[in-house]
Amino acid sequence: MSSLTGVLTTTLPVIGEATQAKTRVDHRTSEEANLxxxxxxxxxxxxxxxxxxxxxxxxxxxxGILRNHNDAxxxxxxxxxxxxxxxGNFDFRSSLLTWIYKIxxxxxxxxxxxxxxxxxxxxxxxxxxxxxxxxxxxTAQDLKxxxxxxxxxxxxxxxxxxxISEEDRSLMLMKEVEGRSVEELAEMTGMNENTIKVKLFRxxxxxxxxxxxxxKGGSNPFSS
Amino acid sequence: MHDPVIGRLxxxxxxxxxxxxxxxxxxxxxxxxDELSAMQSQSAAFRKAFRVEVEPNAGFYARVMNRIxxxxxxxVWSLFGESMFAKRLAYASATFLLVASAVFVSSTQPDRPLxxxxxxxxxxxxxxxxxxxxxxxxxxxxxxxxxxTYSSSTSQEYx
Numbered sequence: 001m002s003s004l005t006g007v008l009t010t011t012l013p014v015i016g017e018a019t020q021a022k023t024r025v026d027h028r029t030s031e032e033a034n035l036x037x038x039x040x041x042x043x044x045x046x047x048x049x050x051x052x053x054x055x056x057x058x059x060x061x062x063x064g065i066l067r068n069h070n071d072a073x074x075x076x077x078x079x080x081x082x083x084x085x086x087x088g089n090f091d092f093r094s095s096l097l098t099w100i101y102k103i104x105x106x107x108x109x110x111x112x113x114x115x116x117x118x119x120x121x122x123x124x125x126x127x128x129x130x131x132x133x134x135x136x137x138x139t140a141q142d143l144k145x146x147x148x149x150x151x152x153x154x155x156x157x158x159x160x161x162x163x164i165s166e167e168d169r170s171l172m173l174m175k176e177v178e179g180r181s182v183e184e185l186a187e188m189t190g191m192n193e194n195t196i197k198v199k200l201f202r203x204x205x206x207x208x209x210x211x212x213x214x215x216k217g218g219s220n221p222f223s224s
Numbered sequence: 225m226h227d228p229v230i231g232r233l234x235x236x237x238x239x240x241x242x243x244x245x246x247x248x249x250x251x252x253x254x255x256x257x258d259e260l261s262a263m264q265s266q267s268a269a270f271r272k273a274f275r276v277e278v279e280p281n282a283g284f285y286a287r288v289m290n291r292i293x294x295x296x297x298x299x300v301w302s303l304f305g306e307s308m309f310a311k312r313l314a315y316a317s318a319t320f321l322l323v324a325s326a327v328f329v330s331s332t333q334p335d336r337p338l339x340x341x342x343x344x345x346x347x348x349x350x351x352x353x354x355x356x357x358x359x360x361x362x363x364x365x366x367x368x369x370x371x372x373t374y375s376s377s378t379s380q381e382y383x
Contacts, residue, residue, distance in 0.1 A: 051285045051288055055280055055284050055285075056277065056278075056280075059278055059279065059280045060277050060278050061274075063276055063278040064273075064274035064276045065274065069278075072278070072280075073280060073281070076280060076284070077284075077287055077288050077291045078291070080288040080291075080292075081288065081292050081295055084292050085296075150272065153269055153272075153273055154273040154274070157269060157270060157273050157274070173270075173274065175234070176267055176270035176274070177270060177271070177274040179271075179275075181234075181238070182234050197230075197231075197234055200233075200234060201225075201233055204233075204263045204266065205225070205259075207266060208259065208262045208263060208266060211262075211266065
């Protein structure tokens with residue numbers, strides 16, 4: 001990692017120098033930090049402000065991942081309940097949004113994991129004959145043209161994202177889905193821009209390789 | 225992927241540029257071209273699949289507060305005061321109870337196996353296998369066998 005950071009700094013000395021100065025954002029003194037302190041002091045109006053400020057963002061992230069309004073509502077409520085109960089542990093090392101983003105993505109993955117376990121338990125209740133019948137019907141369905149390619153691709157992306165660390169996952173989603181720039185990500189996370197670039201590059205490499213393995217042919221499964 | 229492309233990768237994927245050093249390198253390096261193309265496709269797939277803007281239904285804050293109230297209700301642990309010490313004490317007590325009941329159950333088990341019913345084992349005079357206070361039918365058999373053994377041994381002595 002350090003050698004790659006070194007490469008980036010030497011390749012882009014101008015960006016490297018500018019980065020070091022810019023990325024040290026003090027999250028303790030921002031307007032948001034005051035809001036957090038008020039919530040930590042049990043000010044419900046401050047909490048209401050946080051909910052109103054971030055509800056659309058949180059809801060959109062969840063809906064983007066799960067594509068179900070009821071599930072998104074349920075998980076969004078859970079995210080804010082979690083924020084309420086654990087905001088006392090917020091240490092201002094990153095921005096509030098980064099912290100909320102991490103909680104939101106984790107809740108989505110917890111939900112998907114539980115759903116998968118429930119499905120496995122449900123399927124284990126079937127007799128061998130039922131399972132065989134289901135398998136045959138699934139095979140028949142697989143032979144048909146994909147009903148919704150976007151849905152399939154989303155599932156593939158979710159599977160790939162589950163193979164990387166929480167931190168890399170959040171960074172990748174904030175970059176690609178939120179459309180944050182490297183500079184913004186550096187400010188939000190408290191890391192420097194080169195570290196963000198290295199992390200994103202490595203994550204992209206991992207995802208491409210994992211996608212090629214899933215595609216089995218070594219080809220790019222995302223090319224249309 | 226090589227240095228000139230890695231350094232500008234994020235800007236390149238965001239549609240920035242042109243970057244002459246990247247373009248120059250890509251002309252010569254097929255490996256970088258392939259990897260960059262895969263990353264561009266993946267980036268586009270992420271944006272297409274997850275970028276949405278959806279609002280929750282009205283009254284979301286009230287529903288969040290309802291959930292918080294439900295989750296804030298006292299748990300079982302609150303009976304012990306919620307402190308870590310109280311939790312450890314409760315765990316230790318539960319473990320002690322479990323061990324004590326295991327010891328109790330094992331000590332009340334019969335420590336001798338039940339006697340076999342075959343006359344050979346009774347005739348062998350093995351006291352370990354002679355039951356005490358078994359059912360009446362079994363007692364009768366034992367008495368009969370003992371008497372038979374006794375009478376045969378005394379008759380042998382007199383002969």
